[in-house]
Amino acid sequence: MTLAERKTAFVELGKFLGQFSTENTTPKEGVQHNDLFFDNFSNLIELSQSHNRWFTKDEVYFALQSWADALTLDNLDKWLSNYNLDTVEPKTIGLILAGNIPLVGFHDLISVVITGHKALVKTSSNDQHLLPFLAKYLIAVEPRLENAVTFTEQKLEGFDAVIATGSNNTARYFEYYFKDKPSIIRKNRNSAAILTGNESKEELVGLGEDIFRYFGLGCRNVSKLFVPNDYDFTPFWEAIYEYRDIIHYEKYANNYDYNKAVFLMSNFKILDNGFLTIKEDSSYSSPISSVFYEFYENTDAIKQRIETDKELIQCIVSNIDGIEGKVAFGDTQKPQLWDYADGVDTIAFLSKI
Missing domain, CATH: 3.40.309.10 (Aldehyde Dehydrogenase; Chain A, domain 2)
Structure with a gap:
């Protein structure tokens, strides 16, 4: 698949997510596979709080709308324009995700797939349902991505590099366990x-x-x-x-x-x-x-x-001048695709392994 084709798939995913909000959740004309996915996803949102009591409908809807706003062709083009992804050799990237807020690991998954790699994903027990559902939708939109995302509940094996997010304590374990692999290890911030x-x-x-x-x-x-x-x-x-x-x-x-x-x-x-x-x-x-x-x-x-x-x-x-990377009041939970966690450029990492 070409990068343009992968971008197209994520744009369609963004359109799907854009249908779900606290103000209005209604299927829209022209959104692919609504007949298969819309009602099921609505039900999953309703059930989210039973899976994780912090995942109220309002918070899940906010996360979905944030991703819908991010996944436009203009944003994807702006995000990826400074990288050379034509020579990326596909590898398997292990992802160990956090689960503190809805879809907190989504950026890592997007980064892996959009660069042409395969994601081997271990979700948090606190967020096990939303991301696998969206991966299924993405594959329905673009069947050639069927082997691009695999979820596992077992120990990660057979990966070439890893991106792991956890506490300061788990980060020490990750650093030891993955010392022989290219890695991004995220700690508490x-x-x-x-x-x-x-x-x-x-x-x-x-x-x-x-x-x-x-x-x-x-x-x-x-x-x-x-x-x-x-x-x-x-x-x-x-x-x-x-x-x-x-x-x-x-x-x-x-x-x-x-x-x-x-x-x-x-x-x-x-x-x-x-x-x-x-x-x-x-x-x-x-x-x-x-x-x-x-x-x-x-x-x-x-x-x-x-x-x-x-x-x-x-x-x-x-509002103080000279604070590098400062964020406007009210915008901390509206990061752009190019706002990397811990300031570590995930796409640069994935494009060079």
Whole structure:
């Protein structure tokens, strides 16, 4: 298959995904194989929360719409235009996927298949259903991809390279186990926002989206705020009040109650609005329903801190000039195809193995 033919298949997949949203889930004319897949996928979305209680319909729909927006021909052309994929020799790439948010491993799968390799996929037990379904749809659109994706529940064997995502602890295991293979090993990362006190209400509402989308479970969710020494949190609290209904979701509420109790019993000083606690802490990784914050002296100091900690950070939300790769408020969970996890260029890796 040519690269153009693989792109076409993914564009069709994007059109299929574009039919599913919280506002309107209706089959559209001209979408391939709706007779075979539309109703079944609708049912799978309905069942997603029974497979993983964090995968509510709203969160699954958001993930699907994000991928529908990404998988256009213009985006695929822009993404791949800087790579020479004509000389890629097909190999089998083992994928060990995370399952913290819906379809979190989809980018790795797309990257492998679009470059002409074969994917040997081990899904997370937390996300075992959505990705295999979409792979079946892709193969229905382009039958020549039938051997391009294989899912396994067993130990990975017979692969030439590996892309594995896990915790810092599992990453050490991966690094040892895959030491003789070309690999990308991803560890824990978190995202942060650098505030100045001059943000608009709309920007702070967007920050709430960055904090609460997927209940804060993603590496692109903001879990840490850097604020100037004289920062007034009142506008922040007022803006994120829009997200107060999150406390009505039982699993989130249980985490809120538990983590708040732990903080209080430990005599930590916290700020609390009834659905989010914030705590002064130098760490980046805050518990669910909590965000850490830290004061900074000046712009130069916080830029240096971010540079020092860049291996711990997935993305930065800020209006400050000179922050490399900064993301607009409200956009952390809307990455483009060329926004690589951990800043590691997956396509470059796949094009050279």
